[in-house]
Amino acid sequence: MIEKKSRTLEQDNLSDVNLSIRLYISCNSQLRTHIVTQYSLNVNGKNHVIDADGNTPLLYILRGELDIKSTKYGCGTELCGACRILVDGNLLFACTLLLKDADKTIITTVEGLTEGNKPGALQQAFLDINAGQCGYCLAGILITADKLLEENRSPDRREIQLALDGHLCRCGAHNRIIKAIQSVAESDDD
Numbered sequence: 001m002i003e004k005k006s007r008t009l010e011q012d013n014l015s016d017v018n019l020s021i022r023l024y025i026s027c028n029s030q031l032r033t034h035i036v037t038q039y040s041l042n043v044n045g046k047n048h049v050i051d052a053d054g055n056t057p058l059l060y061i062l063r064g065e066l067d068i069k070s071t072k073y074g075c076g077t078e079l080c081g082a083c084r085i086l087v088d089g090n091l092l093f094a095c096t097l098l099l100k101d102a103d104k105t106i107i108t109t110v111e112g113l114t115e116g117n118k119p120g121a122l123q124q125a126f127l128d129i130n131a132g133q134c135g136y137c138l139a140g141i142l143i144t145a146d147k148l149l150e151e152n153r154s155p156d157r158r159e160i161q162l163a164l165d166g167h168l169c170r171c172g173a174h175n176r177i178i179k180a181i182q183s184v185a186e187s188d189d190d
Helices: 004-029 057-065 119-127 138-152 157-163 172-188
Strands: 037-045 046-055 082-089 092-095 105-108
Touching: 046 057, 046 172, 057 119, 082 138, 092 138, 119 138, 138 157, 157 172
Parallel strands: 037 105
Antiparallel strands: 037 046, 082 092, 082 105
16 A cells, blocks of 8 residues: 555656646747857867857856856856956956857956966965865955956055955955955065
């Protein structure tokens, strides 16, 4: 008797899953109408040709197609900064930037900040000071800090705070992060 009930429950669960999938497909017209096009990207100095729907967020392409896992999905609404990247030298959010809008651009993720196979000066400062705790936010913060130091070689604490204002670090490592950025700015002054 118990076996019969479990088979019935299993069949019911499969029916629910099949119904859910059919409803999702019928409600989501994008699944039926997406158009795959070819896009060219230069990511961290390497050229890539991507065949995908142009309405795909660039974050999904970086993580799924190019296997760049440092750039993270945090909020999907440009509020946390975990997906921050440089596109043609401009700080942008990979979670909302569409692939079609990134075609023929030069993209830099945190991997692009390395010096050969070694961490760049900013990355090394974060390691030396143990600036990150869980590390989820760090890729976006490092990209933003790198852009700040490119524009202002000697930012004060307030300028660093303002630059990082769009970044959410749930671990509360802000003081160590600021200290790491200041250490790189100070070493450039020498």
